[in-house]
Amino acid sequence: MTDSTKTLCPYCGVGCGLEVSPPAELGKPTNRDAKGNPIWKVRGDRSHPSSQGMVCVKGATIAEAIDKSRLLYPMMRNSLDEEFRRVTWEEALNAIVNRIQTVRLTSGPDAICMYGSGQFQTEDYYVAQKLIKGCLGTNNFDANSRLCMSSAVAGYIQSFGSDGPPCCYDDLELTDCAFLIGTNTAECHPIIYNRLRKHHKKNKNVKMIVVDPRRTTTAEDADLHLAIRPGTDIDLLNGIAFLLMRWGMFDSAFIDECTANFPAFAEVIRHYPPELVARKCGIRMDDLELAARYWGESKRVLSMWSMGVNQSSEGTAKVRNIINLHLMTGQIGKPGSGPFSLTGQPNAMGGREAGGLANLLPGYRLVKNPEHRAEVEQFWGLKAGQISPEIGLTVWEMIQGLETGNVGFLWIAATNPAVSMPDLERTKAALKKSPFTVYQDAYYPTETAAYAHVLLPAAQWGEKTGIMTNSERRVTLCSAFREPVGQARPDWAIFAEVGRRLGFADKFTFTTSAEVYAEFVGLTKGRPCDMAGLSHELLKQEGAQHWPFPAGIRRKDSARLYTDFHFHTPDGRARFGAYHSRGLAEPPDPEYPLVLTVGRLYGHWHTQTRTGRIEKICQMHPQPFLEIHPRDAQKLAIQEDDWVAVRSRRGWAKFQAKVTSAISPGTVFVPMHWGALWAENAEANALTHPEACPDSKQPELKACAVRVVRVGAEVMETVEQAVFSSIS
Structure with missing residues (x-):
C-alpha cells in the first residue's frame, strides 16, 4: 500500500479525521521502532470537517501502539488458577458455543451477558445486538457507555x-x-x-x-x-x-x-x-x-x-x-x-444508534416499547415476542449477578472493567466468581484478562473497516490500512460466527462490514437517527456526513436538530424537568471529610491499554497523583510530593501529593487511568462507589467521601498492611 488511508482517531468522541501513510515510500527503507515493527505515519486529515486537520498528542502517536503487546491468537484455561494455553479458533469457538447452549438450557437466556464498548465500530455493535437481543432473546447487552453517556x-x-x-x-x-x-x-x-x-x-x-x-x-x-x-x-x-x-x-x-x-x-x-x-x-x-x-x-x-x-x-x-x-x-x-x-468515546454515538445499551434497540428504539420490539423482530425475521420486553442487566447489575450466581456466561469485549468499574475490589471479587468469562481484546496483558477463561484476539484500529459517529452526529468511514496481526478478527465477524454456530446461520450471512452496515441503516429508516441514505461507498466518495440522512431526500439542516422547534414527543413539545437537588450520594462526614473527584489527563486514554505503551505519553504523565488544596494540605501536614494514603468506605490507594490552589478546598482529585499493570495500589476506582442515577443507571464515579493521611515513603508498606487493615 503506497497511498495514504483516511480513517478516524479511535480515542475520544471528537472524532478527528486522520490520514495514515505506509511505513515506507517506494524505493526508501521502512521506518521501524526499536523492536523492528514498521512505524506508520499519522497526520490530521484537513478535509475532515470536524477536526479540520488538527490532531492531539493521542491521535498523533496512535500508530506507535499498534504492534505493542498484541493478543495474537486465542487462548484458554479451565480455571483462573491455571496458565493460559494457546488454542485454535475452532477450539475457542466450540467452547464458547457449548457454554452458551448449556446456560440457555439450564438457566435460560437471561443468564447470558455481554459487556461491550464505545470503541466498537457500529457494525460490531449491530451484530452483537442481533445476536444477544434478537437470536438469544435476552437484553443483557450493556456497554461502557453506561459509565460515560x-x-x-x-x-x-x-x-x-x-x-x-x-x-x-x-x-x-x-x-x-x-x-x-x-x-x-x-x-x-x-x-x-x-x-x-x-x-x-x-x-x-x-x-x-x-x-x-x-x-x-x-x-x-x-x-x-x-x-x-x-x-x-x-x-x-x-x-x-x-x-x-x-x-x-x-x-x-x-x-x-x-x-x-x-x-x-x-x-x-x-x-x-x-x-x-x-x-x-x-x-x-x-x-x-x-x-x-x-x-x-x-x-x-x-x-x-x-x-x-x-x-x-x-x-x-x-x-x-x-x-x-x-x-x-x-x-x-x-x-x-x-x-x-460531548461524547466520551469514539463511537459511543454509534452504539446509541445501534441500540448498544441494555434498555435500547437499534434505530433509537426502546426495549420497553412494544411497537419498537415488533418493528425490530419483523426486520430481523424473528418470531413475535422473541425480543424480551424486559430491560436487560446494566453492567453493575451483571456484577451483582455474578455475586449471586445468576450470571452463567459473561462476554467482555474492547473494554477493561477490572480498572474502570466503581467499587473495584467488589468488582474484581465478582469477576473471580464468574463460571465462564470470554474476554475479547486487541491487547494482552490487560487487567481484565486476569479474570478470563477464554481470550479472543480482536482486530483493532487500522485493521478493520467500519463506521463511527462522533459527538456532532457526523458519520465517518474508518478504512483499514493493514491486515490484522496474528489471528485477530474483527469483533463483528467473531459475533457473527458464534451466531452461525448457534444455529442462526440465516441471520448472519454477512461477508463484509459494508454488508452489515447496509442492513443496519435499513433499520434506521423513518427513525430520528435515519441513516438509510448512507453506505460505505457513499461515505468513501463524499466524506463524513451528519445524520439524519434519509434515502433519496437530503435534508439541508441535518447539522442541527429541532430547527423547526418540533420535538419527538407525542405533542411535538419539549418537556421541562422539575428537580430539586439531592446532592451527593455519599457526602463527606467527620470520618471521611473530603470529597474525591476523578478525571482524565490530556495524554492518557481510559485505562492505558494503548497510551500506556506509548513512550512520549508516559513521559508526559509518568505517574498518578493526588491534587489537594494548600489549606487542606496544611491541616494534614502534607507537602508537595509527600506520599499520601487515601481511604474510602470501600478501599484505599496511595499517591504522591500535588499541593495546588487549582482544586477547591474540601475536594481532592485523582486521575483515573492507572490500573494494577501501570502502578501499585493507585486505582482511583478502588475508592468510588456504585450508587447510580435512578433513570440512567450511570454510577456516580465523580465523587465519593474519603480521608487522606500523610505517610512517609519509607513506611508506606507498613501502612498498606496496618493503617487500612480494617477495610473489609
Missing part, C-alpha cells in the same frame, strides 16, 4: 422525546456564550476546544463560563470560573433559572408554543434564590448573578458537558436542568446555541 441519553429522551445531540461543531464558532459544566474540554476534547478557544479569543464579546471544582486548563481561559462544591450542580442551574425568571430574561412565546411542564419547573426554581444558592455552591453571589446575566443577555448560548455531569447519582436530572435553561430562553435549534453533550 447514559445520563445524556436519558436526559435527551425525557426532554426531547429522543436521544441525539442537537448541535454541531460549527456552533463553537458561532456562539456568543459558551457554558461549560462538568467538562475539562481542553484536556479531554482538545481539538474542538481549540476551535472554541480561537473563537473566544478573537471575539471580545464572546463569554465563556466554566463550572468545575478544579481550576483546569479549560477554566483558566474562562471569563467566569464557578468552582462549585461537588454535588451542587442542580442548585446552581436552578439558581440561574431563578434569576432569569426574576429579571424577565425568558422567552415566553417559545415556552408557550414549544414546551410543556413549565409551571412545575417554575414552582421548583422559586426555592433557589441567589443567597441560598451561592451559599450551598460555595461561590460568590455576584459570580452567580454574572453567570445568569451572561446567559440571559446572549443571543446564542451553547452549553457543553461531559463526565462531570453524567457520572452522577442525579445525572439525568442535571442534564435535564441544563436543557431547562435552553428551553426557558429559546436557545435551541438555532446556530451557535443548544445543549451539547
